[in-house]
Amino acid sequence: MEPIRILQIGLGPLGRKTAQFIRERKNVVTVGAVDKDPALIGKDFGALCEVDVEGVTVSGSVAEALAKQPADAVILTTVSDMARITPQILEILEEGLPVVSTCEELCYPWETSPALAHQIDTMAKAKGVAVAGTGVNPGFLMDTLPGMLTGVCQKVDFVQVNRFQDAQFRRIPFQVKIGAGLSLDAFDAKKRDGALRHVGLTESLHFIARCVGWKLDRTEDLISPVVADRDVKTLAMEIPKGHALGVRQEGNGYVGGEVKIKLVFQAAIGEPESYDEVIIHGKPNLLSKIAGGVNGDVATCAIAINAVGAVLRATPGLKTMRDLPLVTYF
Amino acid sequence: MEPIRILQIGLGPLGRKTAQFIRERKNVVTVGAVDKDPALIGKDFGALCEVDVEGVTVSGSVAEALAKQPADAVILTTVSDMARITPQILEILEEGLPVVSTCEELCYPWETSPALAHQIDTMAKAKGVAVAGTGVNPGFLMDTLPGMLTGVCQKVDFVQVNRFQDAQFRRIPFQVKIGAGLSLDAFDAKKRDGALRHVGLTESLHFIARCVGWKLDRTEDLISPVVADRDVKTLAMEIPKGHALGVRQEGNGYVGGEVKIKLVFQAAIGEPESYDEVIIHGKPNLLSKIAGGVNGDVATCAIAINAVGAVLRATPGLKTMRDLPLVTYF
Numbered sequence: 260m261e262p263i264r265i266l267q268i269g270l271g272p273l274g275r276k277t278a279q280f281i282r283e284r285k286n287v288v289t290v291g292a293v294d295k296d297p298a299l300i301g302k303d304f305g306a307l308c309e310v311d312v313e314g315v316t317v318s319g320s321v322a323e324a325l326a327k328q329p330a331d332a333v334i335l336t337t338v339s340d341m342a343r344i345t346p347q348i349l350e351i352l353e354e355g356l357p358v359v360s361t362c363e364e365l366c367y368p369w370e371t372s373p374a375l376a377h378q379i380d381t382m383a384k385a386k387g388v389a390v391a392g393t394g395v396n397p398g399f400l401m402d403t404l405p406g407m408l409t410g411v412c413q414k415v416d417f418v419q420v421n422r423f424q425d426a427q428f429r430r431i432p433f434q435v436k437i438g439a440g441l442s443l444d445a446f447d448a449k450k451r452d453g454a455l456r457h458v459g460l461t462e463s464l465h466f467i468a469r470c471v472g473w474k475l476d477r478t479e480d481l482i483s484p485v486v487a488d489r490d491v492k493t494l495a496m497e498i499p500k501g502h503a504l505g506v507r508q509e510g511n512g513y514v515g516g517e518v519k520i521k522l523v524f525q526a527a528i529g530e531p532e533s534y535d536e537v538i539i540h541g542k543p544n545l546l547s548k549i550a551g552g553v554n555g556d557v558a559t560c561a562i563a564i565n566a567v568g569a570v571l572r573a574t575p576g577l578k579t580m581r582d583l584p585l586v587t588y589f
Numbered sequence: 590m591e592p593i594r595i596l597q598i599g600l601g602p603l604g605r606k607t608a609q610f611i612r613e614r615k616n617v618v619t620v621g622a623v624d625k626d627p628a629l630i631g632k633d634f635g636a637l638c639e640v641d642v643e644g645v646t647v648s649g650s651v652a653e654a655l656a657k658q659p660a661d662a663v664i665l666t667t668v669s670d671m672a673r674i675t676p677q678i679l680e681i682l683e684e685g686l687p688v689v690s691t692c693e694e695l696c697y698p699w700e701t702s703p704a705l706a707h708q709i710d711t712m713a714k715a716k717g718v719a720v721a722g723t724g725v726n727p728g729f730l731m732d733t734l735p736g737m738l739t740g741v742c743q744k745v746d747f748v749q750v751n752r753f754q755d756a757q758f759r760r761i762p763f764q765v766k767i768g769a770g771l772s773l774d775a776f777d778a779k780k781r782d783g784a785l786r787h788v789g790l791t792e793s794l795h796f797i798a799r800c801v802g803w804k805l806d807r808t809e810d811l812i813s814p815v816v817a818d819r820d821v822k823t824l825a826m827e828i829p830k831g832h833a834l835g836v837r838q839e840g841n842g843y844v845g846g847e848v849k850i851k852l853v854f855q856a857a858i859g860e861p862e863s864y865d866e867v868i869i870h871g872k873p874n875l876l877s878k879i880a881g882g883v884n885g886d887v888a889t890c891a892i893a894i895n896a897v898g899a900v901l902r903a904t905p906g907l908k909t910m911r912d913l914p915l916v917t918y919f
Binding site: 550562565580 | 610613616725729733734736737739740741742743744745800801802871872873875876877878879880881883884887888890891892894895896902904910911912913914915916917918919
């Protein structure tokens with residue numbers, strides 16, 4: 260079988276890693292690359308992504324890239340929000356290509372950005388191709404996986420997902436990102452900047468609600484520091500007692516005034532254990548746990564590539580992981 | 590929204606439990622019932638299944654049941670093998686209805702019964718409806734769930750699924766079924782009768798292989814006793830040292846002479862722990878565990894009902910859980 264030809268759009272860290280992952284595989288190949296950054300246009304794609312791909316230069320537009328080399332599907336790794344991703348997707352659909360994107364809000368935009376979602380859906384149907392957002396979270400751990408686990412339930416009363424990560428041995432940029440070491444005032448300032456927020460929790464709440472047939476009255480997306488109860492030393496930093504070890508983000512979905520879905524994402528220095536856990540209260544009760552947790556960077560690039568197979572098999576329109584056939588490694 | 594009208598075909602233990610589960614829900618309703626057993630035809634469905642459904646009597650054929658009351662979909666809980674389920678499905682397709690069945694071999698018949706699978710597929714497409722086999726195992730724990738978990742993997746080298754059950758506190762018929770208490774000779778005789786065999790392990794092997802793109806050279810389906818290393822007493826029986834505590838069934842899928850997929854189903858008195866576990870060697874490695882395990886009877890009826898929603902949304906043809914949109918509680 261001929262490999263699936265991918266046009267890679269967006270050459271930030273995620274796009275470059277995706278390019279490296281594609282190079283390791285046999286049934287997908289990157290044939291073109293697009294980035295809007297003037298500093299990247301015209302650059303050699305292989306050198307930029309540190310992969311031995313020859314003859315691909317970065318284009319400034321989808322049409323320009325496709326004029327050089329046709330493709331079967333696009334992997335789009337650029338922005339996190341629907342407002343900015345929508346025109347990018349429409350530009351791709353103009354050329355008639357299916358799209359997998361790691362855009363967080365695209366994972367389930369039907370409640371949070373219905374007008375933009377309909378716009379994409381309409382054009383995708385007109386062009387006869389599918390568009391889907393995915394990733395490890397949102398896209399898998401806090402929505403698709405719990406959704407799938409409800410599939411063996413006769414009744415679902417409450418769903419909780421816990422993603423806990425010990426940041427002690429993670430990259431220093433990750434430790435900085437989660438606010439480790441900050442005073443509580445500095446943590447609050449960073450929180451107000453929006454720099455601490457994991458995007459997509461609300462979309463995951465609505466995804467689960469849609470699966471099980473609940474209409475959420477309201478949702479919450481709460482960010483708070485995990486506070487050191489003693490001085491903590493790591494290889495990279497010293498965190499005084501009372502400062503932040505990291506961040507806790509909690510999403511709550513309410514039905515009739517009651518929390519029916521709770522999503523907790525906590526990443527901090529010295530968390531006793533890293534894991535991803537789904538708890539379902541119902542018939543039967545279920546407790547599913549992935550020991551050690553799932554590495555976010557690896558998994559997001561992997562599932563974006565894996566979703567290409569499912570998107571090519573899907574009917575046209577804007578799809579979520581609820582609509583796609585099973586996304587597996589292939 | 591009007592509830593989905595179900596025609597229940599097969600009124601054995603699984604069919605009756607399914608009827609009870611449907612009665613507990615709001616968006617599905619049983620409107621007709623079929624069984625080929627002359628002793629059941631004409632009987633009151635509600636009384637038979639112990640549910641407060643009035644006015645439904647058991648019909649001997651699909652056409653007869655539908656003449657009394659139209660339906661939107663069929664749940665078919667009769668036999669485990671493709672040879673016997675195929676004419677039953679064709680009879681339903683004749684009437685143009687989509688089908689969810691708990692038939693084990695139907696969960697992935699493309700390698701083990703390709704001719705029958707094609708026959709069903711062709712007729713389902715001609716009639717414009719979908720047909721799918723599902724259940725907790727096969728259908729979920731040892732195929733769909735591991736398949737889905739590979740979705741966050743960049744590489745998959747080996748997949749193992751372990752389903753371990755402590756039978757000590759299970760129903761006595763279950764203990765008898767797994768050969769608990771038998772001498773090894775008696776265990777062997779029961780094994781030769783086929784009475785110990787869990788149906789569907791080979792289908793699950795092929796399902797996973799299809800997901801990740803492996804072609805299996807050969808498969809194994811091995812049954813052996815779990816042997817008591819000391820005298821064991823339970824409330825129900827005394828098992829002397831050297832007798833069987835239960836059964837271990839192991840499915841192996843080979844690629845290039847190497848076991849790449851291993852499925853282990855072990856049910857015995859005094860297993861230290863009940864659990865369902867997926868192990869993936871790859872990038873990343875994954876270890877996912879459902880503590881306590883998933884109750885088979887509850888989950889199989891639940892997922893059959895839940896799959897109706899997905900089958901109604903699917904394109905026509907014979908589908909597996911790999912093809913269907915996400916099956917969730919609804």
